[in-house]
Amino acid sequence: MVVVNEPLHPIGEVARRFGLRVSALRYYDELGLVPPAERRGTVRYYGREELRRLALVQRLHREGMVTLADTAVLTTDRHGEEQPAGRQVLADTIAGMTRRIDELVAARAVLEHLLTCPTADPVRQCSKLRADLDEIVDRVM
Incomplete structure (x- = not known):
């Protein structure tokens, strides 16, 4: 969901700031864990809601609470x-x-x-x- 005037951040910036590889964000997108707010050509862009969801995925998965598969179960809309x-x-x-x-x-x-x-x-x-x-x-x- 894109909110008018909400800043969108390109995948490279998001990966760098969250300590991830771009390939990890692409994989999260493929799994449906963190789809981007929009795409411009081949570049994915993320808004606040997507960044919040990414933070949740990191908290659940990277901090060792649950597996990536279980993270998908927990975050499926x-x-x-x-x-x-x-x-x-x-x-x-x-x-x-x-x-x-x-x-x-x-x-x-x-x-x-x-x-x-x-x-x-x-x-x-x-x-x-x-x-x-x-x-x-x-x-x-």
Whole structure:
């Protein structure tokens, strides 16, 4: 949607300012993620709405929240309709993040223990670590 007197920015400028390659913006256009406001010849131009959408795509995808495919599900225009697929993507993403956070908290606890373990070589000599590793081996085997 182009607003009268809204400044339009050429694809090269947008790519540079958003830290992207022009090819990435073209790919986003092909996927329907960030279509340009207009084209003049072979040059794509972006207005404020498209730049806002690009910022959303970057926030969702580049910051590692969701995959590019899930970003497409979340940003597909449905003209005000409920988006159950989008809500499911959000719920699944939150569940995955929660699992990853739990894994990182557990990993941090192991590293903090090793850092304070009184043995000379905690990675090889720590009895707590050895017991944890034996538990893993027993579970796997």
